[in-house]
Amino acid sequence: MPSLWRALPLLCGLVSSFLAPLTQAGDYQAGTLQVVMPWSQQLPPNAPTAAVYFTLRNQGSADDRLVGVETPMATEAQMHQHVGADGMMKMQQVDSVIVPASGQARFAPMGNHVMLLGLQSRSHLVEGDSFPLTLRFQHAGDLQVQVQVLATPPSDNGSR
Numbered sequence: 069m070p071s072l073w074r075a076l077p078l079l080c081g082l083v084s085s086f087l088a089p090l091t092q093a094g095d096y097q098a099g100t101l102q103v104v105m106p107w108s109q110q111l112p113p114n115a116p117t118a119a120v121y122f123t124l125r126n127q128g129s130a131d132d133r134l135v136g137v138e139t140p141m142a143t144e145a146q147m148h149q150h151v152g153a154d155g156m157m158k159m160q161q162v163d164s165v166i167v168p169a170s171g172q173a174r175f176a177p178m179g180n181h182v183m184l185l186g187l188q189s190r191s192h193l194v195e196g197d198s199f200p201l202t203l204r205f206q207h208a209g210d211l212q213v214q215v216q217v218l219a220t221p222p223s224d225n226g227s228r
């Protein structure tokens with residue numbers, strides 16, 4: 069059954085991406101990259117946008133880059149940074165964010181964040197809920213994580 073044999077590697081790829089080992093509750097690993105505690109702030113009803121935060125750790129010896137983000141929760145997910153301009157902080161879209169070798173990239177309030185535009189289901193942004201987000205890395209490939217919705221920011225975000 070040649071068609072089954074051709075499908076097997078694809079199936080295995082799907083299964084292994086679902087079984088990305090959890091290094092700690094809420095953390096995800098792809099090769100030498102680790103995604104620590106992806107979370108989003110609980111929002112009032114009818115908020116048009118949301119932001120997602122996490123820390124990316126690179127335990128490898130080569131730089132990697134976050135080059136894309138996707139979620140079924142929103143029509144568009146963008147990578148944003150905060151920049152100071154004319155004495156004001158404003159958001160600016162970026163194409164990619166570097167995750168330096170033996171280093172980390174933090175996504176946190178008032179810094180880098182993933183911006184979700186055109187939310188599909190606002191009922192999922194209540195504390196205790198979660199939704200999937202796919203992170204696309206230049207070298208490590210795609211990694212799907214579950215974003216936890218929290219009422220208050222995690223106190224240990226990026227510190228462990």
Ligand SMILES: [Cu+2]
Nearest residue numbers: 148159181183
């Ligand atoms: Cu933004």
